[in-house]
Amino acid sequence: MAETQTLQTPVVAARDRAEESDAPARSLWRRMEPWAFGLGSIVVLLLVWQFLPSFVPMKAGTKLFFTVPSHIAGTLWRMFATGSVWAPLGVSATAFAIGLGLAIAAGLPLGILLGRSTVLNAMFDPFITAFNATPRLVFLPLLMLWFGIGLWSKVAIVFLGALFPLLINTYEGVRNSDKLLINVVRSFGANEWDIARLVVLPNSLPFIIVGLRLAIGRAILGVVVAEFFGAQDGLGVIMVRAASGFRVDVVFAGLIIFAGLSLLMTGLVQLLEKRMSRWRPDHANAG
Amino acid sequence: MTGYIQGRNVGLTFRPPNRAPVRALGGFDIEVEEGEFLSIVGPSGCGKSTFLSILLGLIHPDSGEVLMHGRRISGPGSDRAMVFQEFGLLPWRTVQHNIELGLELKKVPKEKRRAAAARLVSLVGLTGFEAHYPHELSGGMKQRVGLARALATDPEVLLMDEPFAALDAQTRDLMQVELLRIWREAKKTVLFVTHQIDEAIYLSDRVMVMSKRPGRAKRIFAIKLPRPREYEMRVTPEFNDLKLEIWNTLKDEIAA
Numbered sequence: 001m002a003e004t005q006t007l008q009t010p011v012v013a014a015r016d017r018a019e020e021s022d023a024p025a026r027s028l029w030r031r032m033e034p035w036a037f038g039l040g041s042i043v044v045l046l047l048v049w050q051f052l053p054s055f056v057p058m059k060a061g062t063k064l065f066f067t068v069p070s071h072i073a074g075t076l077w078r079m080f081a082t083g084s085v086w087a088p089l090g091v092s093a094t095a096f097a098i099g100l101g102l103a104i105a106a107g108l109p110l111g112i113l114l115g116r117s118t119v120l121n122a123m124f125d126p127f128i129t130a131f132n133a134t135p136r137l138v139f140l141p142l143l144m145l146w147f148g149i150g151l152w153s154k155v156a157i158v159f160l161g162a163l164f165p166l167l168i169n170t171y172e173g174v175r176n177s178d179k180l181l182i183n184v185v186r187s188f189g190a191n192e193w194d195i196a197r198l199v200v201l202p203n204s205l206p207f208i209i210v211g212l213r214l215a216i217g218r219a220i221l222g223v224v225v226a227e228f229f230g231a232q233d234g235l236g237v238i239m240v241r242a243a244s245g246f247r248v249d250v251v252f253a254g255l256i257i258f259a260g261l262s263l264l265m266t267g268l269v270q271l272l273e274k275r276m277s278r279w280r281p282d283h284a285n286a287g
Numbered sequence: 288m289t290g291y292i293q294g295r296n297v298g299l300t301f302r303p304p305n306r307a308p309v310r311a312l313g314g315f316d317i318e319v320e321e322g323e324f325l326s327i328v329g330p331s332g333c334g335k336s337t338f339l340s341i342l343l344g345l346i347h348p349d350s351g352e353v354l355m356h357g358r359r360i361s362g363p364g365s366d367r368a369m370v371f372q373e374f375g376l377l378p379w380r381t382v383q384h385n386i387e388l389g390l391e392l393k394k395v396p397k398e399k400r401r402a403a404a405a406r407l408v409s410l411v412g413l414t415g416f417e418a419h420y421p422h423e424l425s426g427g428m429k430q431r432v433g434l435a436r437a438l439a440t441d442p443e444v445l446l447m448d449e450p451f452a453a454l455d456a457q458t459r460d461l462m463q464v465e466l467l468r469i470w471r472e473a474k475k476t477v478l479f480v481t482h483q484i485d486e487a488i489y490l491s492d493r494v495m496v497m498s499k500r501p502g503r504a505k506r507i508f509a510i511k512l513p514r515p516r517e518y519e520m521r522v523t524p525e526f527n528d529l530k531l532e533i534w535n536t537l538k539d540e541i542a543a
Contacts, residue, residue, distance in 0.1 A: 184375040187343050188389040188440065189363050198388075202379045279379040281422045 067248040075249040076256060085235075089257065092223050092234040095151055099158025100219045107163050107215075108208065111170025112196050115177075115204075132168065136160045136218070137225055144230055154226040154234070161218035169211025173204025209273045216265045224258060291476065292319035292342070292444065296351035298501070299337060311337045312348065313501030319478065321443075324470060326479040326487035328533070329497030329505075330541045335480045338502070339446045342478065343369050355444075365393060368437035372449040374429045376421040382408070382432050383417040389440035407435040410469060427458040434466070438473055445470075447479045451486070460518070463489060467516060484533050488512070489521060496533060499540040506536050 046069050058066065079085040114121045114128075140157055147153035181199045190198065227236025235254055242250035294317040301309045311334035319325055327335045340346045341353055344363040353360045355367075368389065376385050383404050390400040408414055411431040421429055430450055437445055451459040463486060470477060481487050487494045494508045508529065512520060520526055 180371065180373055180375050181377060183340075183345055184369075184371060184377075185388070185392070186345060187363050187369050188392045189365065190392055194392060198377065202377075279420045279422070 064246050065248060067252060071249045072252040072256070076253045079250075079253060085257070088233060088235045088238050091151070092227065092236065093261075095154035095158055095226070095234070096219050096223050098151075099155045099222065100162050100215060102155070102159050103162035103166055103215060103219070104212075106159075107166030107211070108170055111167045111208075112174050112200060112204075114167075115171045115174025116192065116196070116200065121171075128164070128167065131160075132164045136164075136222070140226060140229060144226075149230045149232060154223060154231065157226045158219045158222035161222040162215035165214035165218060166208070166211040169207045169214070170204055173207030174200050176207070177203045205276055209269060212269050213266060216269065217262065220258060220262055220265075290318045291321040291356070292478075293317070293354045293357075294338070294342075294351070295354075297338065297341065297348045297353060298350035299334070299341065299346070299348045310501040312341075312503075314503050315351070315497075315501075316504055317495070319444075319476060322474065322476055323492045324477045324479065324490055325493050325495065326481055326491040327495045327497060328481055328484060328487050328537060329502060330499045330537070331482075332500050333497045333540070334500060334502030335497055336448050339369065339448050339478060339480055342444075343367055343446055365389070365440045366442055367444045367446060368440055368442040369446040369448060370430070370433045370437045370450045372452050374421070374426075374433045374453070376429055376432055376436075378421050381418050381420055382413060382424070385421070385432050386435045386439050388436055393440060403439055404435075407439055410438070410472065411435045412465070425458070426454045427462055430454065430462060431465075434469065438469070438475075442475065444476045444478065447477060449480055449482065452482065459486070464518060466490065467514075471515065484530050484537070485521060488526060488529050488533070489516060494533060496536045497540070499542065505540065508533055 050069050053063075053066070053068065114124055136157065139160060140153075143156045143160075144153045147156050177200050181203070182195055185195055185198050223234070224236045227234040228240055231237050235257060239251050239254035242248075242254070294315055297315040297317075298313045299311050301311055303309070311332075315334070315338065317338070327338070329335050337346070341348055342355075342360065344360050344367070347361075377388065380388070383401075386404045386407055387400045390403060395403075404417075408417055411434055413428065413431050413435065416424065416428065421432070424432070430453075433450065451462050454462060467490060477490075479487070479490060484494075488510055491510050494510060496505045496508070497503065498505045510529065512525060512529075
C-alpha cells in the first residue's frame with residue numbers, strides 16, 4: 001500500500017501542476033466553445049443560403065418561392081423603419097397579453113384549489129383530462145362563431161391554450177408541497193389561505209415556471225393560428241397575405257418577429273425565475 | 288382539581304388507505320405541571336410524537352380527551368408551539384422572517400415583530416445571521432431558528448419532537464446545554480420527546496417511559512438531580528443509576 005502511494009503521488013502532483021499552468025486559457029475556451037460553435041454554424045448556414053442562387057441555377061418559377069437572408073433583413077428593416085410593423089404587431093401582442101393574463105389569473109388559483117381539495121379535484125378532473133387531451137385548436141371554428149373574427153376569438157384560443165399547462169403544472173406543484181411545512185404553518189394558526197400563500201405557492205413555483213414557459217409557447221401558437229385562419233388584423237394576417245402574394249421575404253420577416261417574441265418572453269420568464277429563486281442553494285450567488 | 292395539562296384515556300388509530308389500521312395510542316394518561324420539563328421516551332412508533340401533534344391541535348384523538356387549563360384542545364393555539372425534528376424552516380425565508388412567522392400569522396405589527404425577532408436572535412445565539420437563508424446554516428443553527436420561532440409567539444408550552452435527533456453528537460450536547468439556559472430564562476413548560484435516555488435525564492424534571500404500540504404511560508421517573516445542571520453531571524453514579532433503571536423499564540418494550 002505504502003509503496004503504491006509513494007509511486008503515485010509524484011505523478012498526480014505533476015498532472016495537477018500541468019492543469020494549473022494552462023488553466024486560464026483553457027477555461028476561457030471552455031466557456032466560449034459552445035458559443036463559438038453555435039454562432040459559427042449560424043453564420044455558415046446564412047452564408048450558404050445567401051450565395052446558393054449564385055451556384056444553383058433556378059428557373060423563374062422556382063425563384064418565386066425563394067429569397068435570401070439579405071433580402072429578408074432589408075424587408076425587416078423597412079418594416080421597422082417605416083413603422084408599418086407596429087399596428088399589426090400591437091394587435092397580435094394585445095391578444096397574446098390578454099389571453100395569457102387571463103390564463104394566469106384563472107390557472108394559478110384553480111390549480112391551487114384543485115391541488116388542495118380532493119372533492120373539487122374529483123369533480124373537475126374529467127373535464128380537465130378531456131380538454132387537455134383535445135388539441136385546443138379544434139375549438140377555433142366554434143370560438144370564431146361565438147366571439148367573431150376580431151380580438152376576442154383570438155383571446156379565447158390563447159386563453160384555452162395557455163390555461164391547461166398552467167393549471168396542470170400548478171396542480172402538480174401543489175400536490176408536491178412539503179407536508180411538514182404545511183403542518184408548521186398550521187400549528188401557528190394558519191388558515192387555508194395562509195397555507196396557500198406561505199407554503200403552497202412558493203413551494204410550487206418551480207412547477208409554475210415550467211407551466212408558464214409551456215403556456216407562452218401555446219399562447220403564441222394560438223395567436224398565429226387564429227390569425228392564419230380568420231382575422232382581419234395582426235402579424236399572422238400580414239404573413240398569410242404576403243404568402244398569397246408570393247412575398248416570401250415578408251413571410252420570413254413575420255416568422256422572425258414571432259420567433260424573436262418567443263425568445264424574449266422565455267428570457268423574461270428565466271429572469272423572473274432567477275429573481276424568485278434567490279433562496280435556493282444553487283442560485284445563492286447568481287441573484 | 289384539574290391539572291395544567293391532562294390527557295385522559297387518549298386513543299388514536301390511523302387508517303392509511305389500502306393498509307391495515309395502526310393503533311398508535313390507546314388508554315394513554317398523562318398529567319403535566321406548569322413550568323416543568325417533562326420528557327417522554329419510548330420505542331419507535333409508540334405514539335409519543337402522535338401525542339405531541341394532538342397536544343398541538345393538528346390531529347384529534349378518537350377516544351379520550353386532552354385538556355389544558357381544564358379546557359379541551361380543539362385546534363392550534365398560540366399558548367402552544369412546536370419545535371420540529373426536521374426543523375421545518377421555510378427555505379425561501381431568511382432567519383429573521385422564519386422567526387417572525389408565528390407573529391405574522393397573529394397579525395402583530397411589523398415593528399413589534401422585528402423587535403421580538405431581534406431579542407430571540409440574540410437569545411438563541413444567532414446574531415449576525417438574521418439575513419441568512421436556511422440552506423446557509425448548519426443543523427444546529429437551523430434548530431436554533433426553530434426554537435426561536437417557537438418562542439416568538441410567547442407560548443406557555445413548548446412541544447419538542449426529537450428536536451436534536453438530526454444533529455451530530457457534539458452539536459446535540461451543546462444544544463442541550465443551550466436549551467436548559469433558554470428554558471431557565473424563558474420559563475416555559477416543556478414536553479420533550481426523545482429516543483435518548485441520557486438526554487431525557489439531563490434535561491428533565493420527570494421522564495415518562497411509554498409502552499410499545501398502542502402507547503400507554505408505563506412508568507414515570509422523577510429526576511431529583513439538582514439544577515442548574517452541569518455537563519459533568521452525566522458521569523455521576525446517580526445519573527448512571529437512573530439511566531440503568533430507565534433502560535430496564537424501556538427494554539422490554541423494544542422489539543428487536
